[in-house]
Each structure stands twice: as structure tokens, then as C-alpha cells.
Amino acid sequence: MSRAAKKSRRRPGAKEAAKQIRLVVAALILRETETGREVLVCQRRPEQAMALKWEFPGGKIEAGESPEAALRRELNEELGIEAVIGPRITRLRHNYRNGGAVDLQFFTVHEFKGALENRIFNDMQWTLLPRLPEFDFLAADLSLIQDLASGKLL
């Protein structure tokens, strides 16, 4: 085996990690109530990775899709709604312990057509923004949760 081949065999980790970056979009679906502004939060199923953690609805961007188109598709698949995607409020990168990295873009949604239907989640709930830290969220979302709860972002 050539030296170059040996060298590349010694470094599969770096290549694998680069491949594993998942480009993900998620929605902060908001509604105004008498007690304040609420956001929709969703719980992962027991058989999924990171079981029973809470997250915002969304998922991976497919090849050739814009982030907004991906989010419209995911919200339709997961919740049965036709959403109007608002502005992007933040983008962040997180390295999970298993070596997988996510690049997350969060968009607000103030308007949608259709009745919200839980098609894939273990549970879903509307919550007031200051109560977000009471949910056991995915690690990548924790700084966003703090910012939303303290009124910094919205």
C-alpha cells in the first residue's frame, strides 16, 4: 500500500464527520393568546434516537431544496398544515456526542392553512415562551430556548 493510501486509511474519522453534518430547518410556530405568546413544541417518539426529547417541528433539507421549501414540506408531512414561512431568526451549529453534527436554521411561522394534526410525534403542546425551559429539549436547542424564554429573540 502506498504512503498516501495508508495516510488516508488512518483518517476516516474526519471524512465521516464531514459527511454527517445534517442541514436541518425547524419552525417556531407562534400564536397569541390572552396570557401571552405561545409556541408549538413537539416530543420525539420512544423508538427514535434522542428518545422523548422535545424539539421544534422540522427536519433535514433535501438535495436541491431551499430551506423554506424544506420547512414547508416537513410541516405538511408532520402536522398536515400549509405554512407561511416567516423570517429566519437564528442559525446554529451543534456537535452531538455520537459524532454527528447539525446545522440548524429556525424560522418563525405566524400563519398556516389547515388544522394542526399530530402525525408523527409522541406528544405536542402549545407553551408560553417563558415556560420553554420546563421541557427536556434536544441539546442543540438549549441556547435558543434560553433566549426565547428570556424574551431576547422574539
Ligand SMILES: Nc1nc2c([nH]c(=O)n2[C@H]2C[C@H](O)[C@@H](COP(=O)(O)OP(=O)(O)OP(=O)(O)O)O2)c(=O)[nH]1
Ligand atoms: N426537527 C428538529 N430537529 C432538530 C432540532 N434540534 C436538533 O438538534 N435537531 C436534530 C435532530 C435530528 O438529528 C435532526 C433532524 O432530522 P430529522 O427530523 O429529519 O430526522 P430524525 O430526527 O429521525 O434524525 P436522523 O436520525 O434521521 O438524523 O436535527 C429541532 O429543534 N427540530
